[in-house]
Amino acid sequence: MKRIALTSLLGLFALPSAFAWQSSRDNSLLARVTVYWAHGGRGADHYSQQHKSSTGTRLRVGHCAVDPRKIPYGSRVVMPDGSTLAAVDTGSAVRNRKAARRSGRNTYERNALVIDKFFETKQQALAWANANPPFVNVKVVPPTVAPLAKPNLTNNQRIALAAPQSPIKSQGGVSAAVMTITSSQPTTGPTGGIVRNPLGRLGR
Numbered sequence: 001m002k003r004i005a006l007t008s009l010l011g012l013f014a015l016p017s018a019f020a021w022q023s024s025r026d027n028s029l030l031a032r033v034t035v036y037w038a039h040g041g042r043g044a045d046h047y048s049q050q051h052k053s054s055t056g057t058r059l060r061v062g063h064c065a066v067d068p069r070k071i072p073y074g075s076r077v078v079m080p081d082g083s084t085l086a087a088v089d090t091g092s093a094v095r096n097r098k099a100a101r102r103s104g105r106n107t108y109e110r111n112a113l114v115i116d117k118f119f120e121t122k123q124q125a126l127a128w129a130n131a132n133p134p135f136v137n138v139k140v141v142p143p144t145v146a147p148l149a150k151p152n153l154t155n156n157q158r159i160a161l162a163a164p165q166s167p168i169k170s171q172g173g174v175s176a177a178v179m180t181i182t183s184s185q186p187t188t189g190p191t192g193g194i195v196r197n198p199l200g201r202l203g204r
Helices: 002-026 096-105 120-133
Strands: 029-039 064-065 076-079 086-090 113-121 135-141 160-163
Touching: 002 076, 064 096, 064 120, 096 113, 113 120
Parallel strands: 029 113, 064 086
Antiparallel strands: 029 135, 064 113, 076 086, 076 135
16 A cells, blocks of 8 residues: 555656656746736836836837746747747746746646736736736747848849750650750849840740
8 A cells, every 4th residue: 555655656746847858858848928017007017117127128028027047038938929038027926936836737837937928008918818828838049049040032133044945856746945044143042033035025
């Protein structure tokens, strides 16, 4: 009987660590996302009303408060919808994970980090909170990792089509022309711009 009880207790202690291993395997963390704002009733303290953050950065939409011991200032927090929050602020409720400990339905959720997302108004903050789940998996990009550059998909260089060369007989007896594409300038990205066809008409 004692052996069964001991096995059960070991299983309960191993459960949160198993979840944590699964979370770290795909480089994500479970977070309880709360909201705070600058204008509109409770939830806006003296500092947020003046858009003051713990790092001195002026608070704006796209910023969040974190526990800097777990998520360093300057990190980028990637939400499930692909949006990114900049970690520039903190607070006592974030550091002691009050919201996660109170609303967590299991040990894994009660041990989650708390991320406080900033909004300009209470109405915007509550609308977002009501439309999104309280616990989500987020990815944290450290401040030492440079953001990926957005690819430039525009190219204004002209591409000239050379005149068709001598026809080539196909197996069915129908002649076909070989068309070659030449460019007077080297291209570094996707082709685009004005295209000349063999008849001299312009096309795009």
